[in-house]
Amino acid sequence: MGIRFILMVNKQGQTRLAQYYEWLTLEERRALEGEIVRKCLARNDQQCSFVEHRNYKIVYRRYASLFFMVGVDDDENELAILEFIHLLVETMDKHFGNVCELDIMFHLEKAHFMLEEMVMNGCIVETSKANILSSIQLMDKAH
């Protein structure tokens, strides 16, 4: 399966974006997010960017006030996921220009659209920034 979910959570533990690639109920999501955020926020910068949680491995990376957390299967390449997060951030940066938490909040759907291009069925399917952004740019132009 690869990627199980992608979360963006700020320093206060507030969810800014959540995308799950397997179905969890609202309660399950809530519980999972709470546990993961507590675990990750408690860690310092020197420690690994990986945390085991239940049967997931969480790979996370912090950008200013925002944490990007990706839940993956056990046999996923953690370093690659770490770089995938960075690719996502670079892509958003390319689109928004100096991306920040509020860009994502105000353009939640766009952030989701980018993810839709990059990840399908829990697999990384597109890593070319130009390809990821082209459909969004076309849509923007149309309006």
Add this chain to the structure above:
Amino acid sequence: MEQLKTIGRELAMGSQGGFGQSKEFLDLVKSIGEARSKAEEDRIVLSEIDILKRKLLEPDVPKRKMKEYIIRLVYIEMLGHDASFGYIHAVKMTHDDNLLLKRTGYLAVTLFLNEDHDLIILIVNTIQKDLRSDNYLVVCAALNAICRLINEETIPAVLPQVVELLNHQKEAVRKKAIMALHRFHRKSPSSVSHLISNFRKRLCDNDPGVMGATLCPLFDLISEDVTSYKDLVSSFVSILKQVTERRLPKSYDYHQMPAPFIQIKLLKIMALLGSGDKNASEIMSMVLGDLFRKCDSSTNIGNAILYECIRCISCILPNPKLLEAAADAISKFLKSDSHNLKYMGIDGLGRLIKISPDIAEQHQLAVIDCLEDPDDTLKRKTFELLYKMTKSSNVEVIVDRMIDYMISINDNHYKTEIASRCVELAEQFAPSNQWFIQTMNKVFEHAGDLVNIKVAHNLMRLIAEGFGEDDDDADSKLRLSAVESYLQLISEPKLPSLFLQVISWVLGEYGTADGKYSASYISGKLCDVADAYSSDETVKGYAVSALMKIYAFEIASGRKVDVLPECQSLIEELLASHSTDLQQRAYELQALLALDARAVETIIPLDASCEDIEVDKELSFLNGYIQQAIESGAQPYISERERSGMFETTDYHPQDHHEVPSHTLRFEAYELPKPSVPPQASTELVPVPEPYYSESHQPISTSLVSERESSEIKLRLDGVKQKWGRPSYQPTTAASSTTQQAANGITSHSDGGVGSSSSKPRSSYEPKKPEIDPEKQRLAASLFGGSSSSRTDKKSSGGHKPTKGTVNKPATVPKENPTPVQPPPDLLDLGEPTATISAMDPFKELEGLMDSSSQDGGSNDVMGLYSDAAPVTTTTSVDSLLSELSDSSKGNSRTYQSQTSKGPNTKEALEKDALVRQMGVNPTSQNPTLFKDLLG
């Protein structure tokens, strides 16, 4: 501060008329962003829910406004509140003609609904329409939705269109179509089994994005069935080569690394294909070597690829050079200051150690550092490594460390894992039984509720069986040390139930065996346990049975039994227990106390938990009695098949019916009204169960209970089986057998079932041995090479752990592939020239290659593989089925034989059932009712 600035920026943007950003929406986002606590956030969201509920009901909401509402709904759900009241509006929005609105609608629907939601049916139609759209972005949006919303039942509704789209001119559409097919394959492999070839075709797509995406479904397919894709080895290698030679568009580069995510996916696939395949491994070795040389280990992404190479090498059959390169990369990781790289290094070490066991030694210090690191993640990874490199020489250190760590954490998920690993290692490598018991005590004490019940049974068996060599002295020392440690632990508050069961059992069996502790001391302790854990019926049951054993040993050795007042009150309490199991045990204990030494010794022999209990199926001990009865005019027994009606033969062999319910389906019952009706046939159609059994069987059942006590698993299994066999209320105790007779006394036929009571339990142990031991040995041999021989020796000599086979090492050891490997396809040879023609699009080239090969021999090969494979598997399966059939028929005939051969006793059987016979022949005065019914 920074936030405020950006808010300003956004507000400016909003006022500029950014699409769909009303003041209301901006305010909402702002207030959510500024919420300082979860409670505040909840308040905002709850009021937002109220607002939206109202607004969505307003007539003629402008579309743009509606899009905003939908996104606000997404916010509500994202922040953990239910927005189901608005789902239908998201569904409606997918119908919109405007692309952005449509896509937003689809996005919201995929976030809100799971594939089985009722509303999905309203979307399928829209999806079908959108798949036909001229605007490829609309098609893409629909394909995105398909990947999230289509379930097994709705696949056929969109499948033909998706297949058509695989050849769409736009690469984005092809890519999403292949992923939709991937999703169908996951949801229902059979729905797309005829379309698998499309995945191969798309691998040769001239767009690298489509090719890269196709690797995902191919990875799944290959992990399900490696052999069918061996022909692609050289294609994957050639693609990887081209990627590393930077033949892909620059836009795929990431930090100067050409398409790293595609490289990693390819390496994962190669690991699957090269596993245990020398040929494939050789084809790969070149490109792997290149990767090691080229990879930039100063960047994260470079290290990610290096790590994937290590993984790949640990799966395939690598040459020594590659191994060396992998070891070098690992030591670089371990020497790094970055915790992330150390983590990867430890993981890599754990993988490589299977191939070259001595690689860990040079990194000892780094490993110890990681183990002592305060970072939990690193620590756990290191424990995983230690677990993989445990041998009998280091088991004590490692397991002690693991237990210390286990005690220190409170994450139950991981605690369970590490506890089971401790148990596994201890069972496998224990240097001494003493140490084993101490270790198990610690595990039970701190994680007793988390470990598997089998572990407890294994421990009990170890204590009972001892070394397995004829070293009685050592055995009794072992038992004494166990008893001593348990007496120390028993007063600790809040011990886990499973541990208490073990303690009770051991104290019952061996508490007084050594003479060191008096019966009243031990029984007092057992009563304390029963009192302290009065809500735990299983523990109480164990405690009562242990008490029974203690008293039995006392009676048997001729000492006078003083039942402590607290024991007396415990027994009395249990006599009135609501649990039939506890009640039965209490009654049995009471009955036992009234028996004389000889009877007691027969019922509960000293230290007999390991003795096999022979059950005389023939009930030959009754022969004398039968003879007598027949002489005095009773009807002789007619076996059930000879009987066609029902008549009252109950008084003959109540024992016969013992285990009959454990038969699965009793077809025999339907054969009763046969034409050959003997004159005596009674008109009764339904057997009338007579309450003949009564307490007379009490002693027998007691003995059975002791049997049960001695090897818990045995009769539990019986209980389970009975549960399926017959919907009666039996508890799992042997007591059930007596009640069973009452319930269906007469109808049962002869002895098959009774036999199973003795044979079944043993067979429940035995299959483990042949199943796991050889595998373990093989694993050990391949895992640790030379040093393993000593260990296997140890294990075989340490016969005390014959069934410690619960070990499940991940069997990722490279195995020799028995199937003949296909000769490398021509693709590689053809592939080389294309690589040299740099001016041309490599993927187009590759596509051409693949096409031609599939026209020529490639597709034939594939088909050949299928056609070859299919008949073989079918024939073998038929064979096995047939053999099974014949087996079962053999089994049937055997049971018939045993039925027909039932009759006069053999001498052997006579000896076997001494135990039961003694009770039957020598009824004690306290049991005047024994066999009263039989005697009339």
